[in-house]
Structure formats: C-alpha cells, structure tokens
Amino acid sequence: MxxxxxxxxxxxxxxxxxxxxxxxxxxxxxxxxxxxxxxxxxxxxxxxxxxxxxxxxxxxxxxxxxxxxxxxxxxxxxxxxxxxxxxxxxxxxxxxxxxxxxxxxxxxxxxxxxxxxxxxxxxxxxxxxxxxxxxxxxxxxxxxxxxxxxxxxLATQRVERRIAHALLRLARRSGHRNSEGITIEFPLRRKDIADICGTTLHSASRILTPWEKAGWLVTRDQRLTLCRPDEIEQIAENGET
The missing domain is CATH 2.60.120.10 (Jelly Rolls)
Structure with a gap:
C-alpha cells in the first residue's frame, strides 16, 4: 500500500x-x-x-x-x-x-x-x-x-433511588448487553457512584453490597454489570423493595 x-x-x-x-x-x-x-x-x-x-x-x-x-x-x-x-x-x-x-x-x-x-x-x-x-x-x-x-x-429522593437512577443512566449511555446483563464499559469505583449521587462512600457501599449479594449487580475487572436491571428499575421508580 x-x-x-x-x-x-x-x-x-x-x-x-x-x-x-x-x-x-x-x-x-x-x-x-x-x-x-x-x-x-x-x-x-x-x-x-x-x-x-x-x-x-x-x-x-x-x-x-x-x-x-x-x-x-x-x-x-x-x-x-x-x-x-x-x-x-x-x-x-x-x-x-x-x-x-x-x-x-x-x-x-x-x-x-x-x-x-x-x-x-x-x-x-x-x-x-x-x-x-x-x-x-x-x-x-x-x-x-x-x-x-x-x-x-437530590432534593426529593432517598439515596437508594438516586443510585438506581445513576446506574440505569450509565447503562443506557455506555452499557452493552451480554449473557450476564448490561455491563457499563468503563472502570467505575464505588466512590464515583457516591460522588455522582451526592452521598458518602459509606452510604453507597451500604446500599450496593446487598444488591450484589442478591445477584442484581456484579463487578469484574472494575466493570459493573447490572444482572437484574428490572430490580434496579423497580427501586428507581418506587424505592427500596
């Protein structure tokens, strides 16, 4: 050439x-x-x-x-x-x-x-x-x-709803579907999630840990996957289930 x-x-x-x-x-x-x-x-x-x-x-x-x-x-x-x-x-x-x-x-x-x-x-x-x-x-x-x-x-919603909305927005903008769910295609720290939702790292971890244990989320190589986006959507709309 x-x-x-x-x-x-x-x-x-x-x-x-x-x-x-x-x-x-x-x-x-x-x-x-x-x-x-x-x-x-x-x-x-x-x-x-x-x-x-x-x-x-x-x-x-x-x-x-x-x-x-x-x-x-x-x-x-x-x-x-x-x-x-x-x-x-x-x-x-x-x-x-x-x-x-x-x-x-x-x-x-x-x-x-x-x-x-x-x-x-x-x-x-x-x-x-x-x-x-x-x-x-x-x-x-x-x-x-x-x-x-x-x-x-920030003015009207509890922290768990704000986190759910943030994860869904990120999944829509930069996620791709795979066999596990929807993976957000960039490194995402819990501190980043806390910062963008206007809360503390402790509060974000307190909410995210049970979601991971329930199988709704999984993190591998700093990439977060929404395994059950329907559950996250439910929290975003109505609060903690």
Whole structure:
C-alpha cells in the first residue's frame, strides 16, 4: 500500500469519527473537511489529566473513543463527579462562552482518543455552518435537563433511588448487553457512584453490597454489570423493595 493510499484511509476514518460526534450531526462532507482541518487529535493513556479546574487556554473537546471523568472540587477539597463523558460526546465547552476557564477537571478512565478545537476555530466553524451552532444549543439543552433531573433527585429522593437512577443512566449511555446483563464499559469505583449521587462512600457501599449479594449487580475487572436491571428499575421508580 502506498503512502497516499494509507493517508486516504486515515482521512476517511477521521471523517467518519467526526461525523459520529453529536456536535457535527448532519453536516455535509465538505463541512466535515473544514472541521477536520482545524482539529487536533490526541491519543491518551488511562489516568491522564486532560485539563484542570481553573485552567485557561480553553479548547473545545470531543471524545472519539474511551471514557473521561469530569469532576469539580470545592474550597474544602470535597470532590463531586459531574459527569462521565463517553464516545461521541463534547466536553470542556462551557468555558468557551463564560469566563474562559475550565470549571472542572477532566481525567481519562480508559485509553482515549480525543479531538479538540481552539475557541477561535470553533467560533469560525459555527459562523460558517449554522448547523454546528444548532447542535451545540441542543447539547447544552440536554445537559441542562440532565442537571435539573439530578437536582430534583437530590432534593426529593432517598439515596437508594438516586443510585438506581445513576446506574440505569450509565447503562443506557455506555452499557452493552451480554449473557450476564448490561455491563457499563468503563472502570467505575464505588466512590464515583457516591460522588455522582451526592452521598458518602459509606452510604453507597451500604446500599450496593446487598444488591450484589442478591445477584442484581456484579463487578469484574472494575466493570459493573447490572444482572437484574428490572430490580434496579423497580427501586428507581418506587424505592427500596
């Protein structure tokens, strides 16, 4: 295979990856070529910090492969998991349209391939291709809806229901079915579950341990499988059974 042929295959692969990103949904091939020309691709190992809370020099990021944990720290050092970013999702974009500083940390949980654009380049792309701006508004709307749902859960639901909802959301977004159930395809610590549900590690363990003993959940190689998602769904809707 010649060098030109290899480069052509790489270009096609990158084009397909960009087309799969939520920000560039329904873009024409010509527009995707412009997007690719301004993009910076990186392959990252596990446990790599992509950016830190408070950092400037902001870029808009998107994940092509892998999983990234977004977390915030308070002045007292307490950490909250804001979101898990999975394939096809944008992250780090809020700072582009606010104070120019990342509001959270981003760290890889697996090997990842990510792509990013500078603030100026993304603004140029939005100006030239209004579909990108519309997609961005839709993404922000979905994230706001997710945040509102989590605030409602924190205010009105007991911890076991919040944990059940969190596991079901993760299973829908990044799970795959197998003979055991639905496996969440990235490393998930009990502390992560506690953080994203606004509770303590002790409380999360107190709830998860009986579920594992009942055969509803199993963890192997840091991958959590919902063996009985129907039971988890029942708790999410009605509370502890």
């Amino acid at each position: 010649s060098k030109v042929e290899r480069m052509s295959i790489v270009d096609v692969s990158l084009g397909r990856n960009l087309a799969s990103l939520e920000l560039f949904d329904a873009l024409s091939p010509a527009a995707l070529d412009e997007v690719r020309a301004l993009a910076r691709f990186k392959h990252l190992t596990r446990n790599t910090r992509i950016f830190n809370q408070g950092d400037g020099s902001v870029r808009a990021h998107a994940l092509i492969e892998g999983c990234v944990r977004i977390s915030q720290s308070g002045s007292d050092g307490a950490q909250v998991v804001v979101r898990f970013i999975t394939r096809g999702e944008m992250f780090g974009t809020v700072a582009l349209f606010t104070d120019g500083r990342y509001p959270a940390d981003a760290e890889t949980l697996t090997e990842c391939t990510e792509v990013s654009w500078s603030e100026a380049d993304l603004a140029q792309l939005m100006d030239r291709h209004h579909r990108i701006a519309l997609n961005f508004i839709r993404i922000i709307g979905k994230r706001l809806q997710d945040a509102q749902n989590r605030v409602r859960e």
